[in-house]
Amino acid sequence: EVQLVETGGGLIQPGGSLRLSCAASGFTVSSNYMSWVRQAPGKGLEWVSAIYTGGSTYYADSVKGRFTISRDNSKNTLYLQMNSLRAEDTAVYYCARGQGRSGWGLFDHWGQGTLVTVSS
Amino acid sequence: AIRMTQSPSSFSASTGDRVTITCRASQGISSYLAWYQQKPGKAPKLLIYAASTLQSGVPSRFSGSGSGTDFTLTISCLQSEDFATYYCQHYYSYPPWTFGQGTKVEIK
Numbered sequence A: 001e002v003q004l005v006e007t008g009g010g011l012i013q014p015g016g017s018l019r020l021s022c023a024a025s026g027f028t029v030s031s032n033y034m035s036w037v038r039q040a041p042g043k044g045l046e047w048v049s050a051i052y053t054g055g056s057t058y059y060a061d062s063v064k065g066r067f068t069i070s071r072d073n074s075k076n077t078l079y080l081q082m083n084s085l086r087a088e089d090t091a092v093y094y095c096a097r098g099q100g101r102s103g104w105g106l107f108d109h110w111g112q113g114t115l116v117t118v119s120s
Numbered sequence B: 001a002i003r004m005t006q007s008p009s010s011f012s013a014s015t016g017d018r019v020t021i022t023c024r025a026s027q028g029i030s031s032y033l034a035w036y037q038q039k040p041g042k043a044p045k046l047l048i049y050a051a052s053t054l055q056s057g058v059p060s061r062f063s064g065s066g067s068g069t070d071f072t073l074t075i076s077c078l079q080s081e082d083f084a085t086y087y088c089q090h091y092y093s094y095p096p097w098t099f100g101q102g103t104k105v106e107i108k
Helices: none
Strands: A003-007 A010-012 A018-025 A033-039 A045-051 A057-059 A067-072 A077-082 A091-098 A107-110 A114-118 B004-007 B010-013 B019-025 B033-038 B045-049 B062-067 B070-075 B085-090 B103-107
Touching (some): A003 A091, A018 A091, A033 A067, A033 A107, A045 A077, A057 A067, A107 B045, B033 B062, B070 B085
Parallel strands (some): A010 A114
Antiparallel strands (some): A003 A018, A033 A045, A045 A057, A091 A107, A091 A114, B004 B019, B019 B070, B033 B045
16 A cells, blocks of 8 residues: 655744655655645645656755755655745645656655644 | 646535536646645545546546646536545646646535
8 A cells, every 4th residue: 555654844943944754655766756745724735846766856946946855765765855944835745656657747645744834 | 837727716516516627727738637636634635637537446426528728627416525625737748737726615
């Protein structure tokens, strides 16, 4: 069974850093296209970042230069390093698996999400 | 980036109703269009991909159509468990992949 479990969220001051983790089971992270998607309180979904099987990475303009996506193949875990955090980064962050066969950005499995709150 | 526009933003309906939600892309995306359902406090769930292909396990009362820039999600006979927010999303080509703003289906 495919499972994704995010951890690492919390309350952080503006300008601070946080690293989110997404532990996967039931499939291999490095063989799939993985993304982070976020949802601000009461708002819609926003794609944040993706990492392809070959290691190429992509970012939304809103986080480019501040966030870094990576993975640890030995731990089968996806990460999102978030630096220079702003109030507008406050959101639930989901990791999601790209189905691949039908589309790299087609998300067939999602984690339960972890809440990041940026506030002083 | 490609913009996705859903309509309506919200509406009220009754159990048993046939409901339709529309999604328009700012440029052609072929059939690289997905629909997700999200309930409060839960992660989104994939319902339909490739504009009209039902994800495994999704009830047949859900259907999708369209290609290019105009798409629809139809629920043929609304059930109590279908009251939720629905999002369209394009996954055409390379990122950024964008979502519509969501359509909340509420109980009348």
